[in-house]
Amino acid sequence: MSVLKIKDLHVSVGDKEILKGVNLTINTGEVHALLGPNGNGKSTLLSAIMGHPAYSVTKGSITLDDEDVLAMSVDERSRKGLFLGMQYPQSIPGVTNSDFLKAAINARREEPIRLFQFIKKLDKAIDELEMNEDLAHRYLNEGFSGGEKKRNEILQMKLLEPKFALLDEIDSGLDVDALRIVSESINNMRNDDLGMVIVSHYDRLYENIRPTHVHILVDGQIVVDGGYELIKKVNEEGFEWVKELGVTFKEEEKKIAPMSLGSCGAKVTRDE
């Protein structure tokens, strides 16, 4: 069994503190849901665990089986078994999905995977996620619909077999069928060697997956812990009742979409 332990985690973006002392322990075999109003730090927590360079940890610790995660580079964290299913997966023009997946698999192996074995694995995963067969040859997330991108995240999770998967709004942009496929796929992966943290705004995903632990994150701190019943409560009553516990909410700030540099006026590539 592996343990991912987050202790008194403080995280800032620039001068602004977003996480103000988060404590959370996840064991493999458990599925944790992270609830809370927008802009209160759920995505920040997941990104900070993975080591996104925009987030700086000012205090606290993250350990994976007593190893200091904060001392690891992003790629080391991945190779140690952390996986972040992203809200906005990047596209990489000119790099095929299959080349990328092979490189990612090989990054955690001593001997490169045999081509035949890789193709078999990939085909099986594509099949399970009911994705298009041409996926392997398309450029990574380039021109993918929102739903395809999210399925592609789950596909990567399947192939990389992490110890802990952090899924950030993995269900946004999915239609009913896709949601069913994704949650079935996640359920199929559940076992004693995999721990998960899931962030979602919709209870449908949670209904399908039935998290074992539920936390409510408000203004950079986890204020309520509980089980599946918390999801029902939030679903019925929203977060207003949490205020009665003496917690102040943080208003969501306007998000500005990321944009890449463009010149000569013409083609500016933008992800979302």
Added chain:
Amino acid sequence: MSVDKKKYDHISSENIADFKDEEVAVFKTPKGLNEEIVREISQIKNEPEWMLEYRLKSLKCFLEKPMPTWGVDLSDMDFDEYTYYLRPSDTTTDKWEEVPETIKNTFDKLGIPEAEQKFLAGASAQYESEVVYHNMLEEVREKGVIFLDIDSGLREHPDIFKKYFDTVIPYSDNKFSALNGAVWSGGSFIYVPPGVTLEKPLQSYFRINSERMAQFERTLIIVDEGSHIHYVEGCTAPSYSKDSLHAGVVEIVVGKNASCRYTTIQNWSKNIYNLVTQRAKVDEGGSMEWVDGNIGSKVTMKYPACILAGEGARGSVTTIAVGDKGQIIDSGAKMIHLAPNTSSQIISKSIARNGGHADYRGLVRHGKKAYNAKSKVECDTLILDRQSSSNTVPANIMSNNDSTIEHEATVSKVSEEQLFYLMSRGLTEKEATEMIVMGFIEPFSRELPMEYAVELNQLLKLDMTDSVG
């Protein structure tokens, strides 16, 4: 096709261009350039009188023409410091066994016999100034295709040679075509008779291997009516302390309904001035494709051109330029539309890193008669750090009211988000950067034969870790 990875792996940690063997020169002229040296070159080559006159005419033109004042500053060049002719062994040979051992060693380290065995139609490897190894598959001979080093071409096929030589790029075109006209040596001569299609590419490797030696390769390719070929030229040069000069001229004649693709990746060492004139003249319904990679050299000025002279002629240039530390790569393309319904496409990918410069300079001209001509230009630039820079200098000129030119350009850098994404899947920062760069140039590399794509990969996998901005 499987690629012997070992061959490449053992050199991947070193600079592939740094291998250098003992000089095996049999003859070379003294440094500097004058009429005497030009006469000597012509005499050694036992050339006809008209070629000697041509060389002298070119020399005069070269001496009279001022240095170009646009593009890259070339004022540091000292023409008296170069050697203008050098020949490694007496005869060209047809058999691999006869190639001198030192030369073989160099090729070995570069993995060239590999390429030769795998799918060569004919390897004409230029070592120093002369072609020492020449091999043609039966297919090529049987179809009546002439594939020779250029000296043999002149000797054995004087009529064809004289008919086309200097017709696409006159010696007086620019200072460096004039220089080439005076001292040209080595290069390929290809004549494809009408109605011939070669399935496999013809290949040639070029290499400079002597200090302060200039290489003035001259290539003349004629693809006659309805014929189709792909010619691949590769260069890797060892590093030296003294500046060196490469001023090649490549002339291509594409006949009616014929097609020619010319692929090259130059990786001259980082002290070479690479000033090349490449131009094709395309007849009615013909097609010319330049696939042009520029990775090495100190300074490159090179703008492959298509003159679309016949109705419905097509031209395309797919090019990458990588400007690394101390390099200025000024490259691009020219498309001159002279006839109706002609079309052209330019795809340019530039990468600037470690303080290097990679500029795009291009010209698209639709002449008065080029009704319904269409052109598309796409130039993308990837800048890997704050020290590097890139300029895009396009010129689009239309002289009629009935044609279209599209121009798109992007400049980007490797984004933090893309790096994070790839690294979060276990790729190191270096691997992730490489992957993004390889993806960026994919529109170029997919046009390459497999082995060249692998070699390009190796050449570009220099340490990029520090150059992420």
